[in-house]
Amino acid sequence: MKPTLAALSLAAITAASTLVTGTASAADDPIVIKFSHVVAENTPKGQMALKLQELVEERMGDRVVVEVYPNSQLFGDDKVLEAMQLGDVQLAAPALSKFGRYTKKLALFDLPFLFEDLDAVDRFQQSEAGQELLTSMEKKGLIGLGYLHSGLKQFSSNEPLRVPEDAAGMKFRIMSSEVLEAQFKAVDATPLKKPFSEVFTLLQTKAIDGQESPWSNTYTKKFFEVQPYITESNHGLLDYMVVTSAEFWNGLPDDLRAxxxxxxxxxxxYGNQVARDKDLDYRQKIVDSGRTEIITLTPEERAQWLQAMKPVWEEFEDEIGAELIDAAYASNRGN
Structure with missing residues (x-):
């Protein structure tokens, strides 16, 4: 028996009603933002991510939900940017060293002994030149949303490091960065690119001789427990860029994006203030542990390290830009 015209009309109306209801329901679902990072929750980056989750829940809970995945639970820093471009994660905060395939300019922040302290870093990052770097990868599908501090880096090692010659022949874990590779080669050491999640085991088994990290990572990842020496060099910067995909960010409604x-x-x-507050606290906890000796360089010893590593600036001047390096160096108080 064929359906009547009335029955067909009723079925069409029901289908249309279901479609509209489903669309409305989907539109009412909050946007889920997966924030993937590689460090512990009690680090400055971990605290920043949790603070963002809290703020979004308070202010935008019916429209946006932030899910935080620390300790490489979703992706390591080597894979997270690819995952972001595929839509598998919406926020990340990789180290600035991880953006080399998207822009060479961010290698600026890896140059050894470029900044004398975090105040100088802040001055440069908030400058016009520093802010322009946040959007330097938009054509490659990534947008920077801010700079996040971890802190200035120290060397840790199986043997004491006081002068550059002490590093000769030693194997150091580095992030994937040509600048950091050149930095260690400048002192005749061997740089090895390894995932952050593997560093503790590599140190514990003596597969590598040392690494470089701010106090926060050295303490929270327990590197100090398997490294008898830490040289307080403040030789480099470990900062992160909070980043999202251009497709996701530009696809948000204007008011919600703002x-x-x-x-x-x-x-x-908030995270940057945590970084400053925690820096000396983590250092003191390492001292109190009695597990490692902290070596404080004399001005003369530090000058030797600077002299050995500063040629790396010139090596990467063409890729980064001499004007950008000059602008960053000028952020130091003495310039």
């Missing part, structure tokens, strides 16, 4: 950016800015400011 509100989310404000929450990110606030969380980054």
């Amino acid at each position: 509100e989310l950016k404000a929450a990110i800015d606030e969380a980054v400011t």
Whole structure:
């Protein structure tokens, strides 16, 4: 028996009603933002991510949900940017060294002995030149939303490091960075690119002789427990860029994007203050542990390290840009 015209009309109306209801329901679902990072929750980056989650829940909970995945639970820093471009993660904060395939300019932040302290870093990052770097990868599908501090880096090692000659022949874990590779080669050491999640085991088994990290990572990842010496060199910067995909970010409604950016800015400011507050605290905890000896360089010893590593600036001047290097160096108080 064929359906009547009335029955067909009723079926069409029901189908249309279901479609509209489903669309409305989907539109009402909050946007889920997966924030993937590689460090512990009690680090400055970990605290920043949790602060963002809290702020978004308070202000945008019915429209946006931030899910935080620390300790490489979703992706390591070597894979997270690819995952982001595939839409598998919406926020990340990789080390600035991880962006080499997207832009060479961010290698600036890996140059050894470029910044004398975090105040100089802040001055440069908030300058016009520093802010322009955040959007330098948009054509490659990535947008930077802010700079996040971890801190200035120290060397840890199986043998004491006081002068550059002490590093000769030693194997150091580095992030994937041509600048960091050149930095260790400048002192006749062997740089090995290894995932951050593997560093403790590599140190524990003596597969590598040392690594470089700020106090926060050295303490929270327990590197100090398997390294008898830490040289307080403050030789480099470990900072992160809070980053998202251009497709995701530009696809957000204008008002929601502005509100989310404000929450990110606030969380980054909070994370950077945590980095400053925690820096000396983590250092003191390492001292109190008695597990490792902290070597403080004399001005003369530090000058030797600077002299040995500063040629790396010139080596990467063409890729980074001499004007950019000069602008960063000028952020130091003495310039």
